[in-house]
Amino acid sequence: MSESQVWDDVDDYFISHLAPEDEVLRATLRDSEAAGLPEIAVSAAEGKLLHLLALTQGAGRVLEIGTLGGYSTIWLARALPADGRLVTLEYSRKHAEVATRNIARAGLDKIVEVRVGAALESLAVLADEHPTPFDLVFVDADKVNNPYYVEWALKLTRPGSLIIIDNVVRGGRVADPDSTSPDVQGTRTAIELIGSHARLSGTAIQTVGRKGYDGFALARVLD
Numbered sequence: 001m002s003e004s005q006v007w008d009d010v011d012d013y014f015i016s017h018l019a020p021e022d023e024v025l026r027a028t029l030r031d032s033e034a035a036g037l038p039e040i041a042v043s044a045a046e047g048k049l050l051h052l053l054a055l056t057q058g059a060g061r062v063l064e065i066g067t068l069g070g071y072s073t074i075w076l077a078r079a080l081p082a083d084g085r086l087v088t089l090e091y092s093r094k095h096a097e098v099a100t101r102n103i104a105r106a107g108l109d110k111i112v113e114v115r116v117g118a119a120l121e122s123l124a125v126l127a128d129e130h131p132t133p134f135d136l137v138f139v140d141a142d143k144v145n146n147p148y149y150v151e152w153a154l155k156l157t158r159p160g161s162l163i164i165i166d167n168v169v170r171g172g173r174v175a176d177p178d179s180t181s182p183d184v185q186g187t188r189t190a191i192e193l194i195g196s197h198a199r200l201s202g203t204a205i206q207t208v209g210r211k212g213y214d215g216f217a218l219a220r221v222l223d
Helices: 001-016 022-032 044-057 071-077 095-104 117-128 142-153 169-177 182-196
Strands: 062-063 085-090 112-116 134-140 157-166 200-209 214-219
Touching: 001 044, 001 200, 022 071, 022 085, 022 095, 044 071, 044 134, 044 157, 062 117, 062 169, 071 095, 071 169, 085 095, 085 117, 085 142, 095 112, 095 157, 112 117, 112 169, 117 142, 142 157, 142 182, 157 182, 169 182
Parallel strands: 062 085, 062 134, 085 112, 134 157
Antiparallel strands: 157 214, 200 214
16 A cells, blocks of 8 residues: 555545535535636645634634635634634635635625635735734635735734644745745745744644645744
8 A cells, every 4th residue: 555545544534533524515625626626625634623723713703815615714614603704815716706606505605705816915905904803814825925925914913813824845845945946935935934033933734644745834923
């Protein structure tokens, strides 16, 4: 048995007992695939982790940067109270339309707002609205802009908020200081920003599983 097959089998075992998908989540993935969206949504295990982190935070307000088909959005929104709010930013209008349908089917359209456009532009507009600080920010968009997303997250959160950045391992290339890949450079800059910023305390974890070799960074906003 190959190493990757072992990873898949272990993930399947954990998911079946700890993070089983209901029909809404399965339909979200099916409809996203049917619409031609890339199959890069978080795994069910990571979706459940996001859900638990939001619950542990007692989050009432969540910001997501990168919606895709709304799969992670649903996991996060299900952790919010009835008067909660989740703002999710998506560059592609097509992706946003698929996500909006998936979110409505999940019965979450009253607390989730999908905003379409380049995230850096949407974040500037959002900041101009002077929103109540977000309790959790999930970053899962274009990796080259990760450091800018962290900086915006700091402006839009409060002490005690969590910032989560997905896909930080880049197949191990994140450890290569000589890489010229924009996604690696953006991710390295974000990691180093978290490590050096006076208002952040963070870590990063390597993972294996159904999504292969990957990982995420987690940071807490300090006073």
